[in-house]
Amino acid sequence: MVTFLNAHLFFLIFLLHNFFSAVSTLYPRTCQLQEKLHQSGMHKPGDVVFGGLFEVHQYAVFPDLSFTSKPPQPTCHGFYVSGFIQAQTMAFAIDEINRNSNLLANVTLGYSLYDNCVKLAVGFRAALTLANGQEEQITLNETCFGRPPVVGIVGDSTSTNAIAISAVLGLYGVPMVSYFATCSCLSDRQKFPSFFRTIPSDAFQVGAMIQILKHFGWTWAGLLVSDDDYGLHVARSFQSDLGPSAGGCLAYLEVLPSGRNPAEIRRIVGVIKKSTARVVIVFGHEHYMIQIMEEVVRQNVTGLQWMASEAWTTSTAALQTPRLMPYLGGTLGIAIRRGEIPGLKDFLLQMRPDLHFDDSFQNSMVNQFWELIFRCRFAPPPAGWVEAGGALCTGEEDLENVVTEFLDVSNLRPEYNVYKAVYALAYALDDMLRCEPGRGPFKGHSCSSLQRLEPWQLVYYLEKVNFTTSFGDQVSFDENGDVLPTYDVMNWLWLPDGRTEVQTVGEVRRSASKGDELILDENKIFWNSEFKKSPRSVCSEDCPPGTRLVRKKGKPVCCFNCVPCSEGKISNKTNSMECISCPEDFWSSPQRDHCVPKKTEFLSYYEPLGICLTTASLLGTFICVVVLGIFFHYRRTPIVRANNSELSFQLLLSLKLCFLCSLLFIGRPRLWTCQLRHAAFGISFVLCVSCILVKTMVVLAVFKASKPGGEASLKWFGVMQQRGTVLVLTSIQAAICTAWLVSASPSPHKNTQYYNDKIVFECVVGSTIGFAVLLGYIGLLAILSCLLAFLARNLPDNFNEAKLITFSMLIFCAVWVAFVPAYISSPGKYADAVEVFAILASSFGLLVALFGPKCYIILLRPERNTRKAIMGRGIES
Numbered sequence: 113m114v115t116f117l118n119a120h121l122f123f124l125i126f127l128l129h130n131f132f133s134a135v136s137t138l139y140p141r142t143c144q145l146q147e148k149l150h151q152s153g154m155h156k157p158g159d160v161v162f163g164g165l166f167e168v169h170q171y172a173v174f175p176d177l178s179f180t181s182k183p184p185q186p187t188c189h190g191f192y193v194s195g196f197i198q199a200q201t202m203a204f205a206i207d208e209i210n211r212n213s214n215l216l217a218n219v220t221l222g223y224s225l226y227d228n229c230v231k232l233a234v235g236f237r238a239a240l241t242l243a244n245g246q247e248e249q250i251t252l253n254e255t256c257f258g259r260p261p262v263v264g265i266v267g268d269s270t271s272t273n274a275i276a277i278s279a280v281l282g283l284y285g286v287p288m289v290s291y292f293a294t295c296s297c298l299s300d301r302q303k304f305p306s307f308f309r310t311i312p313s314d315a316f317q318v319g320a321m322i323q324i325l326k327h328f329g330w331t332w333a334g335l336l337v338s339d340d341d342y343g344l345h346v347a348r349s350f351q352s353d354l355g356p357s358a359g360g361c362l363a364y365l366e367v368l369p370s371g372r373n374p375a376e377i378r379r380i381v382g383v384i385k386k387s388t389a390r391v392v393i394v395f396g397h398e399h400y401m402i403q404i405m406e407e408v409v410r411q412n413v414t415g416l417q418w419m420a421s422e423a424w425t426t427s428t429a430a431l432q433t434p435r436l437m438p439y440l441g442g443t444l445g446i447a448i449r450r451g452e453i454p455g456l457k458d459f460l461l462q463m464r465p466d467l468h469f470d471d472s473f474q475n476s477m478v479n480q481f482w483e484l485i486f487r488c489r490f491a492p493p494p495a496g497w498v499e500a501g502g503a504l505c506t507g508e509e510d511l512e513n514v515v516t517e518f519l520d521v522s523n524l525r526p527e528y529n530v531y532k533a534v535y536a537l538a539y540a541l542d543d544m545l546r547c548e549p550g551r552g553p554f555k556g557h558s559c560s561s562l563q564r565l566e567p568w569q570l571v572y573y574l575e576k577v578n579f580t581t582s583f584g585d586q587v588s589f590d591e592n593g594d595v596l597p598t599y600d601v602m603n604w605l606w607l608p609d610g611r612t613e614v615q616t617v618g619e620v621r622r623s624a625s626k627g628d629e630l631i632l633d634e635n636k637i638f639w640n641s642e643f644k645k646s647p648r649s650v651c652s653e654d655c656p657p658g659t660r661l662v663r664k665k666g667k668p669v670c671c672f673n674c675v676p677c678s679e680g681k682i683s684n685k686t687n688s689m690e691c692i693s694c695p696e697d698f699w700s701s702p703q704r705d706h707c708v709p710k711k712t713e714f715l716s717y718y719e720p721l722g723i724c725l726t727t728a729s730l731l732g733t734f735i736c737v738v739v740l741g742i743f744f745h746y747r748r749t750p751i752v753r754a755n756n757s758e759l760s761f762q763l764l765l766s767l768k769l770c771f772l773c774s775l776l777f778i779g780r781p782r783l784w785t786c787q788l789r790h791a792a793f794g795i796s797f798v799l800c801v802s803c804i805l806v807k808t809m810v811v812l813a814v815f816k817a818s819k820p821g822g823e824a825s826l827k828w829f830g831v832m833q834q835r836g837t838v839l840v841l842t843s844i845q846a847a848i849c850t851a852w853l854v855s856a857s858p859s860p861h862k863n864t865q866y867y868n869d870k871i872v873f874e875c876v877v878g879s880t881i882g883f884a885v886l887l888g889y890i891g892l893l894a895i896l897s898c899l900l901a902f903l904a905r906n907l908p909d910n911f912n913e914a915k916l917i918t919f920s921m922l923i924f925c926a927v928w929v930a931f932v933p934a935y936i937s938s939p940g941k942y943a944d945a946v947e948v949f950a951i952l953a954s955s956f957g958l959l960v961a962l963f964g965p966k967c968y969i970i971l972l973r974p975e976r977n978t979r980k981a982i983m984g985r986g987i988e989s
Contacts, residue, residue, distance in 0.1 A: 153238075154199060154477050156206070158222025159562065162537055163242035164202045165235055165267030165277075167195035168227035168477055172234050188229035191480045193518045194526070195269070197460070198291070199225045199477065201527040202266055204459040205534035216542050219562065224261075227477070228268055235273040236280075239265060243286055263570050264289065264537045266530060271295035271342040278307040285568025289536055291529035294422065295345045299592035306571045308589050310532040311448060312597030314342070314395075316628075317422060318349040320446055320599050320620035321393060322358050323630040324419070331360045331670045332389045332651040333419075336380065336404065338396030339370045342423070346395040361651065361670035363389035368400045374407075381407040384416070390649035395421040398430055405436050413439070417640075417647050420445030425602050425614070426525060432604065432612040441606035442640030449598045450616070451528030451583045457521045465490070465507045482507075485514055532587050532595075540573035597622050601630075605638045654686045658704035661687050677704040680868055697862075699869040710864075714873040715778050715941040715948070722778050725948045732771035732955055739963050740764045746970050750979045759803050759810070759834060763962065766800035770955040774948045781860040786875035790858060791849040793951060794886040798845035800958065801893040801924075802838045804917055808900040810834065811914050845889055852882030863940065872940035891928060897921050920961035927954040 169188035177183055206221045224242055228235030245261030264287040268274045274293035281288050282305045289308045290298075296315040298304055325333060335350055337343030347365055354360045364387055366380045381404065384392060394401060401424050408416075418440055424431065425445030432440070465482045483489055488505040489497050498504065511519065521527075547559030553572055554560065560569040578588040589595060601618035618632035639645055655661045655674035660683055664671045677683055677691035682700045694700055694707035701708050716722045743760055746752050752760070773796050776789035856879035863872040877883040898921035901914045931950040938946045969976050 154225040156222045158220045160219060161222040161224055161262045163262035163265040164223060164225040165228050165238055166199040167192055167230050167269045169229045172229035172231040186234060188227055191484055196477055196481050198527050198530050200460060201530045202534050204456050205531050209538050216538055228273060232273050232276055235268050236276055239277040243281060260567055263565060263567055266533045268293060272340050274298060275341055278304045282306045285571055287567060287571045287574055289533040291533050292526055295341050296349060297345050299594055301592055308574055308593040310529040310595050313594050314346050315349055316597040317446055318346060318353055319628055322354055325360050327630060328646050330391045330649040332363050332649050333391040333393055334364045334384060334387055334389045335362050336366050336368055336394045338400050339367050343395050361668035363387045368396055377403050377407045381411055385411060385413045390647045391417045391419060393419040396423060398424045398427040402430055408439055418443040422446050422448050434610055437606045437612055441604055442638050443604040445602045447600045447602045448525035448529060450600055451524050453524055453531050460519055461511050485516060536577050536587055539579050540570055540577045544573045603637050657684050660691045661689055682707055710869055710871045712873060713870050713940050714780050715944045717778055721945055726778055728952050729771050729774045732952060733768050736764050736768040739967060742967055742970060749977050751966055751969055751977045759807050763800060763803040766796055766803060767955055767959050769796040770800055770951060774951045777944045777948045781873050781875045783860060786858040786860050787853055794845050794849055797890050799842045801897055802841040805893055805897040806834050806837050808897055808917050848885055848889060852879055855879060866939040894921055894924050898925060916962050920958045923957035923961060924954045
């Protein structure tokens with residue numbers, strides 16, 4: 113704890129010291145050189161100097177503060193070869209520019225490169241050193257007027273350092289072009305007016321990650337972020353961008369501790385293990401992943417699909433080991449755009465250590481690299497080094513004889529960004545020096561010059577820079593200082609022989625015409641799963657068509673239940689929020705995924721019920737024809753003549769019409785059938801009942817005439833009177849039907865109220881009153897006939913038709929009394945069936961009751977078909 117406090121106190125002291133030194137240098141009253149910075153670096157003089165900050169060492173040790181003497185500077189340890197190669201790339205780019213006659217002609221570029229040791233304290237001091245010029249080679253005139261120590265800085269490599277450094281440098285307009293700081297917060301032009309970068313912002317990286325998630329249908333993922341500006345800004349971006357519109361959710365969000373905290377790491381891995389999310393996204397540097405993976409191996413958490421940010425996608429040494437690859441194999445990641453830098457390898461092979469170096473300053477970077485590669489030490493070596501078998505470095509060792517991945521320039525990513533950053537500064541400086549006096553962008557259309565160069569002037573030209581590298585990539589900055597973003601999509605391939613390989617399987621890029629675009633070659637992707645295919649990572653499985661999505665209370669939007677659509681509603685796409693109602697004439701399919709036409713229902717000729725009723729109707733008609741033929745054939749026999757043959761013929765014809773009119777109730781309703789069916793029914797039955805009524809009245813008149821003084825009654829019931837009565841009674845019904853059809857005609861109707869899934873085709877009566885009057889009139893005549901027949905039932909004749917009429921009328925009235933409630937309670941086609949049944953039942957009742965006994969005598973008992981038998985005399989048993 114004391115060491116930790118001392119380190120921060122030390123940082124605060126020299127931060128204030130260097131800040132005021134920078135202010136006094138930028139706005140001097142007197143000019144004096146400050147104390148030289150004893151920090152690892154590389155330097156080369158030039159007409160114009162570019163500064164650079166690189167991660168050459170991985171950590172720094174801060175000395176204890178005694179407060180009795182000037183504190184010594186921190187020391188850096190853990191040589192990081194990749195950072196050193198990045199610094200060498202900057203040196204190569206400046207050397208290449210100096211040899212290019214078309215760029216910055218007659219201007220020699222120099223560089224001053226420092227190590228930041230991955231510590232803000234060290235990097236900040238190095239940046240201020242570059243800005244205020246504390247180096248021996250910086251010489252000013254007596255007025256302290258001239259070129260600044262550096263006109264721009266390439267760096268820093270971390271977002272935290274870049275935020276702090278660019279915030280101060282921005283006050284004085286010193287341009288800073290980072291090659292590795294990705295925090296989206298650095299796009300804030302008000303806070304960081306002179307900051308540029310050749311690596312895409314994390315905002316785009318987050319968007320690229322989300323595109324990959326969407327591509328594979330991974331809607332449920334966990335997110336681990338580092339406890340620094342890089343990770344915390346990513347967390348905010350993910351929470352805002354990965355929402356309902358993007359179709360994904362975070363199962364958990366955990367912040368990885370910056371120091372060693374085994375208990376917290378165990379807790380985080382426990383969260384990963386318990387979660388149903390199979391995809392884990394990690395935004396953090398390599399050392400964060402090492403901590404996590406140690407615990408993942410200990411708890412044996414398998415079956416996870418890891419997604420890597422650009423900070424550790426291409427890490428190979430520490431993570432791609434036989435112990436970790438069973439867990440990390442198949443990792444997908446975002447990587448910085450790969451580029452090619454012709455000539456870099458030859459430049460690296462030409463490096464030579466300085467055998468006369470000052471260990472705290474010039475060329476110490478190269479010498480440390482040399483000691484690491486050749487496993488030797490420069491004199492004077494540490495105590496016991498030679499005795500232990502260690503070799504001394506001679507400086508004559510040949511790099512070409514060393515097999516090391518550090519000299520592999522086929523996979524340049526951060527180095528390519530460094531290369532572009534240097535060229536961006538060079539092109540901006542070249543554009544500035546090409547300015548024509550009087551046409552410049554500054555006050556009074558003036559231009560800057562090499563002798564009066566100020567850093568803020570270079571910022572103006574950096575904003576306008578636009579060039580293409582030899583690799584074919586266009587470099588330009590937007591209004592936020594961000595480069596046109598492009599990322600490679602990487603996949604960790606675990607080969608059968610145990611070797612590992614990081615292969616490119618696609619890219620994510622942004623273009624002015626197409627926007628953000630993801631290109632993937634899925635055939636190349638290695639999946640570390642049993643079935644060698646993309647895993648599933650969802651909180652809830654997709655709701656298929658026919659169901660709707662219902663959110664689970666208290667859960668993210670990706671967690672839901674699937675509820676089937678109700679009848680009459682459908683959903684025809686996956687994960688529908690609502691079910692839609694089918695049109696009126698349609699109904700939902702059994703699967704509720706599409707609408708189908710509703711079934712139509714009416715009393716059809718082709719269904720069993722329709723066939724039976726049609727058969728019965730035709731049978732009744734046929735029987736009427738047969739009986740009519742029998743009566744016509746035996747028209748001169750006593751039994752036919754005694755029962756008023758003319759009315760019998762009319763009655764048979766009317767019964768035949770009654771049977772036939774029932775056919776109008778079968779089949780799909782049409783306008784003409786709806787209008788005709790009730791009129792035909794009403795008129796036919798009135799004609800039939802009228803004939804029966806007149807028959808009954810004739811019987812009564814004949815009986816009365818047989819009594820003394822009753823002969824006059826027969827004159828009122830002659831043939832003409834009988835015909836006239838039938839005609840009048842039938843005409844009344846015809847008038848009722850005509851008035852009904854004219855005022856409120858029956859019409860076909862599609863009824864959707866009886867059944868939800870059916871359309872019932874029916875005839876609406878139009879006027880209930882008209883229908884009631886029609887039935888009432890038939891009922892009135894039937895009741896009257898029944899009463900008269902009942903009165904004549906005991907008349908003295910052997911063959912008294914009044915009894916048959918009474919029986920037939922009782923059947924008729926019983927049928928139609930039962931018809932009314934049955935008709936009202938029957939829906940759809942069954943109402944028509946009830947009416948047809950009533951017509952057929954009453955017609956068969958009349959036919960059988962009135963003509964059955966007569967046909968029996970005519971055909972089977974002809975001996976009773978005599979005048980004597982009818983008059984009751986001479987009847988044989």
